[in-house]
Amino acid sequence: MSTSNGRSSVTIIGGGASGVLLAAHLLRDPKTDIRVTLIERRGQFGQGLAYSASQRDHKVNVPARGMSAFADDPEHFWRWLQTRGYPAARGSWVFVPRRLYGVYLEHVLSEAGQSRLGRLVVLSEEAVAVHEGKSGIETVLDNGTSLISRSVVLAVGHETQPARGRGIAVRVGSERDTPLPENAPVMILGSGLSMVDAWLSLADAEHKGPITVVSRNGLLPKGHRDVPPINIDAADVPFGTSLPYFMRWFRALARETEARGGDWRSVVDGLRPYNQRIWKNWTSNAKRQFLRHLRPWWNIHRHRLPPELHERLVRAVGTGQVKLVAAEFLGVERNGDGARAQIRRRGTSERETMDIARVYDCGGVSVDVLSSSNPVIRDLVANGRARPDTFRIGLDVDENCAVVDADGKSHERLLVVGPLTRGRFFEIEAIPDIRVQAATLAARLLAQG
Template structure:
């Protein structure tokens, strides 16, 4: 077991985007006498689920000008792109490959280590449990050792839920995603950003066969457009109202903006600084209504596609290669090399069974933490040291990100960062939101002694 010395120590579990950003923000403060241990079971730091995609067309869905690791240094990512010879560095409106952004995050971590030598330890190990002690918090590893620190932060990011249909459906890029007959008919469950990834993988393999896209609403993500956000005064935002009232206000504002020559995207982006406050002002009933009825509509407008990918997707639909089906997926059965997928189209009474060569499950990454495959999260819930949030879309945390146990008591040592806090903050999926949360956590964990923060160079 490694024990903390007098230097304040923080263990971060998860070496994807959230973990790397938090480590970089902690080490960025020259005034903080701190030691950071970053634990990642995959041994690859900065990539995680989001930025491990290798295809060039798998791009981030935020323009480069919004992807800096540091909110107070908005040019950091663009400088890095230029320094490393990427043409996108000259275009703030570019959308880079996700693999490129993963490389950037790995460089951010390396530069943080170089700037504060001896302060960062990285471990390629799996964390399986945490226990608070009199001296701090113990993070137990699968290899039988432990890391003892003053605080620990869970930053494990997104977790992919098991594919539906008793394992018959396939996740894109998994071991079971083997080559297909290029003229075979396939079905994709879900029509969000994950569906676009599946479609791009098929396109890269020069797939010619029909692609059926089935989702409850049959909606495609909208395209980005380079328009500025409108300015919205907090006094004009109807905090604390019900979802129906809020959506009427939102639609009226979007209509007024477009009637004067503006764009609805300016309204969505102008609302972004208030999104977390809006979510927290709603009752639990309103939040459930939003998740059940409005989230798909919100997602396609809020989480948009790079313009070129959206254009290609629309062309595939217009040319008949991809067909959007609004309906409910009911079940799946294997027979020989083929699959029977049963659906019910929206508005229809009868079920419909369609024979396809493969079903891709792209229904998203949210998973009930009680069904998590992560041993640390399972242990937290099983022992009562943590609990799901009321909506079961993440862990229950305080406003300051401390884990809340089964008795409703907040931890003094264990915090959570990133998508696992979506029940409290909801809008905590994209880099612009995660980096702000990490900056606040870093300030809190370093005692608020943030003087002039060091800006890491971009080389």
Template sequence: MGPEGRHAIVIGGGASGVLLAYQLLKTNTPHVRVTLIEKRPEIGRGLAFHAGNPEHLLNVRVTNMSALPDDPEHFWNWLCARPGGPLCPDPYCFVPRQTYGDYLADLIAPLMSADPTRGLTIVRGECATIRENPSDVAVTLADGTCITGTTAVLATGHDAAAPLLAGHAEPWASPTDAGIDTNATVLILGSGLSMVDYVLSLLRHGHQGRIVAVSRRGLLPRAHRRVDPMRFAESEIPFGAEIGPLLRWFRHRVEMHVAEGGDWRGAIDAIRPFTQRLWHELPLSSRRRFLEHARAWWDVHRHRTAPEVEARIAEALATRRLTIIAGKLTIIAPNPGGAIVRYRRRGQSDTSELQVGAIVDCTGIVRDPGASTNPAVRSLLDDGLARIDPLRIGIDVTRECAIVNRDGSPSRRLYAVGPLTRAAFWEIIAVPDIRQQCAELAARLGNHSL
């Protein structure tokens, strides 16, 4: 560590960036400073926790949402200390996502410093380019401002998909702001958690028209239940096995657990501490097969909804306010009323036609970094400072979160955390996983010169 101190530039002020900044600064180490770059007006929000529909609940129980891996009750205690109380009777509940955004903002606020040589500095703006030099990193913002530091960490979170067609509604914008006619038929692309959120938004804003969701398999997320996880002995898990034997083993263990009176959710929760190692030791060909054939089923069982959200969606399905179609779009033809959409149901050769007033793409985040519109990511890829992993689901990073360049060499100054690192870690989109990753990276950077 040089006499000028250590300066980490964290690019992205959503959950990943806030958790990392907190871990870097929590010990109040002298001569350590963090600059957090975020283009949105609020810190800690991002796509996941922006202030929106209060009916958009966390998909993880309060008890698992502490920002601090060494203090599991931190979020619950924060909720209990609020003037209005904790909003729910015990930690095994689900609170609005915007409340979690408030929590992250409160977490980071005490670390902000008026002294530019230490503590946290928030810079509002968009990172345009990142350069790695022999002795520092240089980050240039869209307005031309240049910031130099000893380390830069990409924490840009989920990259939103580019619009499917002009005039389509963004999934994070309210139906009213998007100008959606309350009587129009709304087509939602995807049937996962983002679709569930948007249906709740439509119903909250008094939508009367049909809501049709189309996805390849037509699978809906399952819901949480109050169940105890089963226990796996590490020695019984077939690490390094091909995906076929691994899934057969897991299905057999789930069936045994259910036969003994357990709930499948207990088995899914029990395997979670081992999923990153399983992914790391899975052969590349097996990872590819998993993504193509098993990922959709894993996602709907692993990433679940709150029970109260399940009830709202079940009611919408029962009253035919919502229809789920397993199929594939073949043509979207815009017209004055919105668009004519043709689709083919799964397993059928004939196509069907539907006039829709609005289309909302809820297929989720950009999965191929090559399609990213994020200028910081594009800068690294275009300059060869980063490369896309062989499965094209993230940028290539080491197990220590160092970004790997075009030639295969890991950087000593550029790192990444959160969803961008899914190629190496797979299960790295939820707070319980990201908080641990950020704590470990902060510890490594603290033990070495930033």
């Protein structure tokens, strides 16, 4: 067992974007006396699920001007790109490869460690449990050792469920995602951003076979445009109203903006500063209705594609190579060297069978937290030291990101940052939101001494 002496010691479990951003904010001020231990089982810091994509066309879906690690220094990422000779012809409204952003986060972490020499420790280990004690919080590692610190922060980020279809469907980029014959028919489950990754992988491999995209709503993500957000006064936002009333207000504002020659994207982006407040002011029933009925429409307008990728995808749909099908996926079985899938198109009761060479499961990353594969989350929930949020899309936390246990008590020394707090904040999956949460949490931890 090792102990971080003194009150100012924080262990961060998870070395993806959320963990790196929190560590960077904790170590940003050289005058503070704090020790930070960052644990990442994969040994790749700053990458995580999102920024480990290796292909050139797998890009971030936020322009570079919005991807700084620090909200109060919005040009930080852009300046870093310039030091690497990144083309500046189009300015900072560019969408960089995700792998490059992962390199940037590694740089941010390295800078934080250099500025506070000896205060940052990174461990390529897996945390398996967290226990609170009188002397601090113990983080138990898979190698049999443990760490004691004043606070522990879970920054485990996104997690995907195993691919559907009893192991027949595959995940993009996994070991089972082997090369296909160029004319092989393919099915993709889900039509969101993960689907775009699968389609890009096929397109980059010059795949010429038909690609059937199956999702309940058959919706494609929209594309970005370089338009400014409109100014929305907080007094004009109908916080706490019913979901139907809110949607009528939102649609009316979008129509009014477009009637003046504006763009609906300006309305979506103008509302962004209030998204978390809107979510928190809805009733549980309104939130449940949103997740069940409106989330797909919100996602395609809110989480948009870089314009050039959107144009390519629209062309692929137009040529017929990519076919969108609004349907329920019923299951899949092996069929020789390929697979046979069954779907039920929306509005019908008939089953339809399709023979394909492969099924890609791109159903997204929002999973039931009770099905988590993370040993720390499983241990905390099983022992009542944490509980799922109301919708089981993350852990229950209070307004200060402290974990809430099975009895409803907040634990100020056990905290969460990033997507695992989506039940409380919902809009907490993109860098512009996570960096603010990380800065706020870091300030609170530093203030504790």
